Amino acid sequence: MKRGIVFLHIILGTIFLSACDHGSHHLAEHKYKVTNPWREDLSIDKEYVAQIHAFQHIELRAFERGYLQDILVDEGQKVEKDTPLFQLMPQIMEAEYEKAKAEYNVTKIEYENTKSLAAKRVVSKNELALSKAKLAKSKAELNLAKAHLDFTTLKAPFEGILGRQHVRLGSLIEEGELVSTLSDISKMWVYFNVTEADYLNYIQQLKDQIKGKVKLRMANGSLFSEEGQIDTIEADFNHETGNVAFRATFVNPDGLLRHGETGNIVISETIKNALVIPQKCTFEILDKKFVYTVDKDHIVHSKQITISHELPHLYIVSGGIDDGEQVILEGLGKVEVGKKIEFEHQSSEQVLASLTLPVQ
Numbered sequence: 001m002k003r004g005i006v007f008l009h010i011i012l013g014t015i016f017l018s019a020c021d022h023g024s025h026h027l028a029e030h031k032y033k034v035t036n037p038w039r040e041d042l043s044i045d046k047e048y049v050a051q052i053h054a055f056q057h058i059e060l061r062a063f064e065r066g067y068l069q070d071i072l073v074d075e076g077q078k079v080e081k082d083t084p085l086f087q088l089m090p091q092i093m094e095a096e097y098e099k100a101k102a103e104y105n106v107t108k109i110e111y112e113n114t115k116s117l118a119a120k121r122v123v124s125k126n127e128l129a130l131s132k133a134k135l136a137k138s139k140a141e142l143n144l145a146k147a148h149l150d151f152t153t154l155k156a157p158f159e160g161i162l163g164r165q166h167v168r169l170g171s172l173i174e175e176g177e178l179v180s181t182l183s184d185i186s187k188m189w190v191y192f193n194v195t196e197a198d199y200l201n202y203i204q205q206l207k208d209q210i211k212g213k214v215k216l217r218m219a220n221g222s223l224f225s226e227e228g229q230i231d232t233i234e235a236d237f238n239h240e241t242g243n244v245a246f247r248a249t250f251v252n253p254d255g256l257l258r259h260g261e262t263g264n265i266v267i268s269e270t271i272k273n274a275l276v277i278p279q280k281c282t283f284e285i286l287d288k289k290f291v292y293t294v295d296k297d298h299i300v301h302s303k304q305i306t307i308s309h310e311l312p313h314l315y316i317v318s319g320g321i322d323d324g325e326q327v328i329l330e331g332l333g334k335v336e337v338g339k340k341i342e343f344e345h346q347s348s349e350q351v352l353a354s355l356t357l358p359v360q
Contacts, residue, residue, distance in 0.1 A: 031342045032343040033328070034345055035327055035348065037275050039276070042316065047264040052258075052261040053188065053190070055185070055186060058157070059181055060181060062179055064151045064175060068087075070169070073162050075164055077161070079162060079182075087153050088153075094149060103138050156182060160183050161185060164181070166180060183259045190228060191245055191247050193238075214228045216248075216257075224250065226251050227250075228249060234247075278313060290302055290304050291328070292328040299340055300339050300341060302337050303320050
């Protein structure tokens, strides 16, 4: 009997200890982690889809009609200014030039003879003036014939890279027909669209003497080696998109960037004394952001907040809470507004350390 009573006491004690342990574990599970929003100076990168254009990019078109006799430069080749690129068959233009040259020489001799006779008063001043006018007309026709002959050779108007050739040897080229393109890529113009809010922020930065330096993220995700400078803003906003076009200039010393590429412009914006909270302590209702706060009596409250910027793991808050409030970090789905909870406080350093832990 005594042994039975002792055994019963042991069982009851075990149950009691187990219940106590379960109760303490239950309390520990409901001890929530909270933190205070904190302030710090942050640099934020904003990216905008961009179109990359050569500083100069033109279409090369034939000024004369004729058969293509020679292609003197290959596609993609870098050429100097005045380099011959394409040669149209020049025989007809050469004949026209020689004819005009001969007529000019005849008219010049006639003028010299008339001038000599006028000095001896054999012919009148009017005849001399008429002869001089004929000489001027003949000279103009000679220059015109020379210009037509010169236009049978298409030359590079500036240093650049030749684009795709749209014609082949022996083709009959019509006047004004597209032959190729030429791009000066020594520097590049990069165009991107900016919202009205970002435009106003940029103008404010200029007032604060912050230079409009930007970076270019290329299509492969890497940053271009040179920084760019915003040098112009379009006059009008697009009423359909609410955006305005910016243009940044990048020097392109190695010729890496080409006309027609795409990329992203990266603009760094510095926000001083920003109010920061972790993203995980927020929840959303009908596209509005909320947090749970705890007052000095440990009572839970719900507050709507306004987010100005989003960073990895963090939000910058522009309204709704201040740095003195306690914000619940975890277990948002378990708390109820108006209920009392137990919590432990974590510093901003502890919170940031937990946010940057590598994923297991």
